[in-house]
Amino acid sequence: MAEQIRRISCWPRDAGHFAMVVSVTLVSLFGLIIRSPANDAISALDTDKDGTVDIEEAETAASQIFYLSDRDKDGTLDINELAGRLDAAALKDRDADNDGTLDHNEYAKAVTIQFKAADLNGDSKLDSKELNTPAGIALLKLIEP
Ligand SMILES: [Ca+2]
Numbered sequence: 001m002a003e004q005i006r007r008i009s010c011w012p013r014d015a016g017h018f019a020m021v022v023s024v025t026l027v028s029l030f031g032l033i034i035r036s037p038a039n040d041a042i043s044a045l046d047t048d049k050d051g052t053v054d055i056e057e058a059e060t061a062a063s064q065i066f067y068l069s070d071r072d073k074d075g076t077l078d079i080n081e082l083a084g085r086l087d088a089a090a091l092k093d094r095d096a097d098n099d100g101t102l103d104h105n106e107y108a109k110a111v112t113i114q115f116k117a118a119d120l121n122g123d124s125k126l127d128s129k130e131l132n133t134p135a136g137i138a139l140l141k142l143i144e145p
């Protein structure tokens with residue numbers, strides 16, 4: 001990759017523009033390859049920079065999402081405020097007091113349950129492989145802005 005760009009940049013000047021287009025294209029393609037939802041999520045959520053998302057990082061992110069999503073500031077998230085982070089069936093499932101909404105505790109519990117479901121090897125950390133599973137993606141929906 002770097003070798004290719006170096007070689008291209010040694011081309012004669014009249015090829016300069018073409019070379020620039022080619023290298024920009026190569027860099028973009030390379031970016032697409034390494035870019036995945038899980039990798040993006042890890043860089044955003046991994047505050048201690050150990051390459052994984054642990055339960056504390058997930059809970060901190062979930063708490064921020066909760067307060068951001070609670071548009072009417074009534075301390076709960078209804079189905080509209082959840083905005084697809086949980087569907088109606090999952091909301092019903094996680095709504096321990098059956099009031100039709102999730103309060104902060106219920107939301108945190110939903111995140112914990114989803115985190116455990118995604119943590120395939122049980123080390124309390126989620127790597128990009130675990131975050132790329134259906135359970136991991138469902139967790140990301142709860143904790144990603
Ligand atoms: Ca981490």
Ligand SMILES: [Ca+2]
Pocket residue numbers: 069070071072073074075076077078081
């Ligand atoms: Ca609300």
Ligand SMILES: [Ca+2]
Pocket residue numbers: 095096097098099100101102103106
């Ligand atoms: Ca509730």
